[in-house]
Amino acid sequence: MYGASGVVKEQPAIANMGQFQPMAFPGQMSNVPAGLEYLAAVDQLIIKQEVSMFEVLAGFEARNKYRILNSMNQQAYWAFEESGFCHRIWCGPERGFVMHITDNNQQEVMSVVRDFRCCTGCTLCADGCCMYPMIIKDKFGQQLGMARARNFCCTPRLGIFDNDDNLLYEITGPCCPCQAPCCTADVNYPITSAKDGQQVGNISKIWAGVLREAFTDSETFGVQFPMDLDVKHKALMIGAVFLVDFVIFERMKNNNQ
Template sequence: MKNRGGWMNMPQGIPNCPPGLEYLTMIDQLLVHQKVEMLEALTGFETKNKFTVKNNLGQKVYYAAESNDWLTRNCCGHLRPFDMKIFDNYKNEVIHLHRPLACDSCCFPCCLQSMEVSAPPGTIIGSVEQEWSILCPSYAIKNASGETVLRIEGPFCTFSICGDVEFKIMSGDGQVQVGKISKQWSGMIREYFTDTDYFGISFPMDLDVRMKAVMLGACFLIDAMFFEKTQVEN
């Protein structure tokens, strides 16, 4: 890997790997940084979210951009449906995320949150599905066949009060922690006057690249559900 602060070089000669996911073969940690939108900070109107995804050396791996309309973003708030397009250094869309409109209340277990992950776009490689839970958020990470490969267990309290918020990545049977998604404290000004977020994702190096991509989708779903409330909602 070269060019610290630039783009990560793509590994070559990776067999049976969806195009654009080669980067993930060499990664066990991703850092997700949301771009500060000044219009949103000044007016309170929700703008399209944009993110930079980096490795632990600070090299860019992907760039992600939300796709939906102004009315949906500002009327549906943190429950809004969206598509997220994830691009590589060559501006190719290599991962596509789709989040349908749904509720997140424990009172309606038949209509919970989900995220469909495709790589390349049009080829489903897995999904993130919220599981019914009263106290702590819980998700099943499934492969293209609908089999649960991993689980995510969230904390009882998801408020970021001068500290990180950790979601544990567990084995499929829920017995062993294999990684985590952490919402990182970004400072008083950012936390209270913008919805700009910082996340860290860690997972086993030998995890299938498709599941690593699904874990990235899980990070965006968690961000949307718990850390994207607009000033109007607040």
């Protein structure tokens, strides 16, 4: 899949830049992992899933693809899923995958890895396999940390952990994340510090419009964090967006089908 230079050779087509302009490269920075320099220049990002016409017309789950935009609607990154066809069809939101995140030159800058674990019949109340751990890695494959579900029955509780499995941040959300034509408000998932319980960021599920919400499972998310937050922690919060998507919204839409 990759050339010697690290360029992604078989990236699924996401059309072209279209209406989106590329975000200007802010320059190399000391103590910032290569490729993550864009994160040092932003305090929020929009993660917009691309609509798959194959999925709409055929009804089969396609590989997820996303544009990652800054607040000026400029594109900072692509993200695309690598997973098996049978996993997508039979395992749905529980499937294993690698989410490759590349810059606008198709250079991979980080990845989110979730191994497949058979969780048929279990609930998120239980410890073990159903925590859906997602490992966030830098461009060299070095682990930055992990995002995974925590024990919960109704109100979602997710966590962001460092490499030593210490809880850094906790993410909570509403019991019923309802969005409909008469209820189009964003669904918020506050990110709080495990150290002092203060809110330091937010993940939001953004209403994408009646047609998109009703006929596709393409989601739009926002993630906010302090401008001066360690870029590695910003990368972990981006990884947590995919956890929220798969554990809550893809599962919810899969159950409704």
